[in-house]
Amino acid sequence: MRIVEIKEQPVPISSSIRNAYIDFSKMNVSVVAIITDVIKNGKPVIGYGFNSNGRYAQSGIIHSRMIPRIMAKKPEDYLTDDGTNLDPFKLWKIMMTDEKPGGHGERSVAVGTIDMAIWDAVAKIEEKPLYRLLSERYGDGHPDDKVFVYAAGGYYQPGKDDTMLQNELKGYLALGYSVVKMKIGNSLEEDKRRIEAALEVVPSGKHLAVDANGRLNLEQAIAYGEMLAPYDLFWYEEAGDPLDFELQHELGKHYHNTMATGENLFSMQDARNLIRYGGMDPERDYLQFDCALSYGLVEYMRTLKMLKENGWSSRRCIPHGGHQMSLNIAAGLGLGGNESYPGIFEPFGGFADDIAIEDGYVAMPQVPGIGFETKAKLMKVLEGVAES
Structure with missing residues (x-):
């Protein structure tokens, strides 16, 4: 199995509300789709992720650093040892290659967004709700x-x-x-x-x-x-x-x-x-x-x-x-x-x-x-x- 493609797109969540620090009138988030070649119920397994409100879409970091690093790797570099699923820990290390410690503010959001999509795909491939997979x-x-x-x-x-x-x-x-x-x-x-x-x-x-x-x-x-x-x-x-x-x-x-x-x-x-x-x-x-x-x-x-x-x-x-x-x-x-x-x-x-x-x-x-x-x-x- 392998990752076929990773897509990202900023999506608006604008609103007239505000807290004591910021308003949300121009707020957006990154949405990520990780498309695999695994077929379940006649369709490719796709893992989805997005970042939480309060931080803006991280399109630049995702497209310039995170996606290229993953897609440059061979499947054996990011799959489990038996080759049957994605390994979130291996993929995390790939995303963080050549990243210095510290400076967490924006990079951490980009990685977190892709990480969510990875876990969604992992649980779908296992055909289990994620919470049950995590508990097990x-x-x-x-x-x-x-x-x-x-x-x-x-x-x-x-x-x-x-x-x-x-x-x-x-x-x-x-x-x-x-x-x-x-x-x-x-x-x-x-x-x-x-x-x-x-x-x-x-x-x-x-x-x-x-x-x-x-x-x-x-x-x-x-x-x-x-x-x-x-x-x-x-x-x-x-x-x-x-x-x-x-x-x-x-x-x-x-x-x-x-x-x-x-x-x-x-x-x-x-x-x-x-x-x-x-x-x-x-x-x-x-x-x-x-x-x-x-x-x-x-x-x-x-x-x-x-x-x-x-x-x-x-x-x-x-x-x-x-x-x-x-x-x-x-x-x-x-x-x-x-x-x-x-x-x-x-x-x-x-x-x-x-x-x-x-x-x-x-x-x-x-x-x-x-x-x-x-x-x-x-x-x-x-x-x-x-x-x-």
Whole structure:
């Protein structure tokens, strides 16, 4: 068997929403299709991948470095030893050939996008849902058949008042989510009002998370923490710059409720520095590393190994991104849950069309691969890239 072709195309996910740091009016993502010569059900097996929202399409890196490196290799260089499937670890090394350590910001997204497509193809060739394959190969053989998911929304938007925010959050609860998240970071006064409006429609503070998207300096982060503490929220997310581990550590001395961060750390080494120097509590806090932005599942497994060595359970990981790849990792490798974007960043956000959210959990689709085929609108986009 062999890889016949790898295609990439940027696809818009533009929206009028914004967080405290960026707006999404010109946002796009890379979509990758890896076409193999393996035939299943009369069609070639194609693995699909895309990067998470918040980082732009990585067409340049993918076309100039990653695809040429893979396509220049002979099949025996990237197949399993028995030649029956793709080897994600060999392919990862090929993509990272002649790349210096460090500088993870954009390259890690390009690799993560292709890595997702590789794993989709691997599971399809094995004719298994990816989460079951992961559990059998790298987990305990007993995957989770359902995963905790929370609804991420509450964005700033032109003309959006507190009533509209309340209606949005009530809509998520009506869909079956038990925890909802909203953005903060514009101003303390404005956000205090918005949070109290949100608390009028959710069951309690433990059902509401807030996310500052790294907007705050230390003084502001502490002030927000003092404002948030009485509400006893589900978590206070990414108060300051993701690489300012001293800020995170100092904030932990003042804010003693649950915190979350890590979605903008793109390597095992950066994740390790957060654990070493960020003052995060393995019994209280959550980590949000996103495989699609951080060199893919190959690197994510190194991060999980590092966490275990440092006394962290994989259940304290709830990845950013709201995509089905992280959902499979959560179910197969025992993470604590996954983010969800109901109605946002379509068609990439959300899960299988025919599986409802129940009491904050979503069941896993029983189809080979990551499960993209269970999302009709998403498949139309993915197949369009493969056929282009």
